[in-house]
Amino acid sequence: MTSTSMVTGALGFIGSRLTAQLLEDGYDVIGVDCVTDAYDASEKFMRLDTLRVNPHYRHAGVDLADAPLDELLSGVDVVYHLAGRAGVRDSFGSAAKYRHDNIQATESLLQSARRAPTVRRIVYASSSSVYGNAKLPFNEEGPTIPLSPYGQSKLDAERLCLEMDGDGMTTTALRYFTVYGPGQRPDMGLRLFAEAAILRRPLKLFGDGTQSRDFTYVDDIVTATRLAADCSASGVAINVGGGSRITLWEVFEILAELTGERLAIEHEPFARGDAKHTGALLDRAETLLGFTAKVDFVEGYTAQVRWLQSLLRDARRTA
Numbered sequence: 341m342t343s344t345s346m347v348t349g350a351l352g353f354i355g356s357r358l359t360a361q362l363l364e365d366g367y368d369v370i371g372v373d374c375v376t377d378a379y380d381a382s383e384k385f386m387r388l389d390t391l392r393v394n395p396h397y398r399h400a401g402v403d404l405a406d407a408p409l410d411e412l413l414s415g416v417d418v419v420y421h422l423a424g425r426a427g428v429r430d431s432f433g434s435a436a437k438y439r440h441d442n443i444q445a446t447e448s449l450l451q452s453a454r455r456a457p458t459v460r461r462i463v464y465a466s467s468s469s470v471y472g473n474a475k476l477p478f479n480e481e482g483p484t485i486p487l488s489p490y491g492q493s494k495l496d497a498e499r500l501c502l503e504m505d506g507d508g509m510t511t512t513a514l515r516y517f518t519v520y521g522p523g524q525r526p527d528m529g530l531r532l533f534a535e536a537a538i539l540r541r542p543l544k545l546f547g548d549g550t551q552s553r554d555f556t557y558v559d560d561i562v563t564a565t566r567l568a569a570d571c572s573a574s575g576v577a578i579n580v581g582g583g584s585r586i587t588l589w590e591v592f593e594i595l596a597e598l599t600g601e602r603l604a605i606e607h608e609p610f611a612r613g614d615a616k617h618t619g620a621l622l623d624r625a626e627t628l629l630g631f632t633a634k635v636d637f638v639e640g641y642t643a644q645v646r647w648l649q650s651l652l653r654d655a656r657r658t659a
C-alpha cells in the first residue's frame with residue numbers, strides 16, 4: 341500500500357515543490373490550499389494545473405482555519421504543514437490575517453490531526469523570523485525575539501505544534517532561512533531584484549545593502565523537510581539554512597553578472613521588521629536530520645534568474 345501524505349499550502353512556492361517531489365516518489369498526496377489573497381493567484385492555479393495531472397494528487401481547496409478536516413486526514417501518515425501567510429513587511433497592519441492563516445489554521449489542523457488515528461508525524465514550516473536580531477549564528481536554544489507580527493505568529497504556531505508532540509503523534513518544527521529558487525514568491529527580495537534587472541527598471545534597496553541573509557535553495561529545503569518526516573527526534577525546532585551568509589551588495593554583483601545589466605538602485609530607509617543579519621547554526625540539522633545544503637548561492641540564483649527570464653518572456657508573448 342502506498343503511503344498518503346498531506347501537504348498544506350500545496351499551491352505555494354515551497355509546498356508545490358515538495359508535493360511534486362512526493363508524487364514523483366510514488367506517494368499519494370492530499371494538497372490543501374485555499375488560495376489566499378497574499379499574492380497573484382494565477383501562479384498558484386498554474387501549479388494546481390501541473391499537480392492535477394498526476395492521478396495520485398487530490399486537491400482540497402479549503403481554509404484550514406474553518407473547514408472540517410477529519411475526513412481529509414483519514415489514512416494520512418505524515419502532514420507537512422506549510423500553509424501560512426508569509427512576509428514580514430505586510431504583516432504590520434494585517435495582524436488579523438496573519439493570526440488567521442498562521443495560528444488559527446495551525447490550531448484547527450492540530451486538533452483534527454490529534455483525532456486521526458493514522459497521523460504519525462507533523463512537520464511544521466517555521467521561520468528564521470522567530471529570532472529577530474538575535475546573536476549570530478541563530479541557535480535553536482537561544483532567545484527568540486520576533487520583530488514583526490509575522491515572526492510572532494510563526495513562533496506562536498511553532499509552539500502549538502511542539503506542545504502537541506507525543507502520544508503516538510510526533511511533531512517537528514523546521515525554521516526555514518530565506519528560501520529562494522525557481523517559483524519564488526513575487527513579494528520576495530531576490531525575485532523583485534531580478535525582475536527589476538531583467539526589465540531594466542530601478543530596484544529598491546531598503547537599508548544600506550550591508551544586511552546579510554542565509555539564503556536556502558528550495559530543493560535543499562524540500563530535502564530537509566522530507567528528512568524531518570522520518571527522523572527519530574521530535575518535539576524540537578531545527579534550523580534549516582543554506583550554510584553561508586551573503587550581503588545584498590554581493591547579491592547585486594552576482595545579479596548584474598547573470599543578467600548582463602548595470603543595475604539602477606533606488607535607496608529606501610531600512611524596513612521595519614527586517615532583521616539586520618540572519619545565519620543558522622546547523623549542528624542540529626546535521627545531527628538530527630542528517631542534512632547539509634547542497635546548492636550554493638550562485639548556482640541557485642542562476643536557476644532562479646533563468647526561470648524568471650523565461651516566465652517574463654512567456655508573459656510578454658501572451659500579452
Ligand SMILES: NC(=O)c1ccc[n+]([C@@H]2O[C@H](COP(=O)([O-])OP(=O)(O)OC[C@H]3O[C@@H](n4cnc5c(N)ncnc54)[C@H](O)[C@@H]3O)[C@@H](O)[C@H]2O)c1
Nearest residue numbers: 349352353354374375376403404423424441465467516519
Ligand atoms: N519562503 C520563505 O523564505 C520562507 C521562510 C521561512 C518560513 N516560510 C514558511 O514556509 C511556508 C511556505 O512558504 P512559501 O514561501 O511557499 O509561501 P506561499 O505563500 O507561496 O505558500 C503558502 C500557501 O499557503 C496557503 N494558505 C495560507 N493560509 C491558508 C489557510 N488558512 N488554509 C489553506 N491554505 C492556506 C496559501 O494560499 C499559499 O498558497 C509558510 O508557512 C512560510 O511562513 C517560508
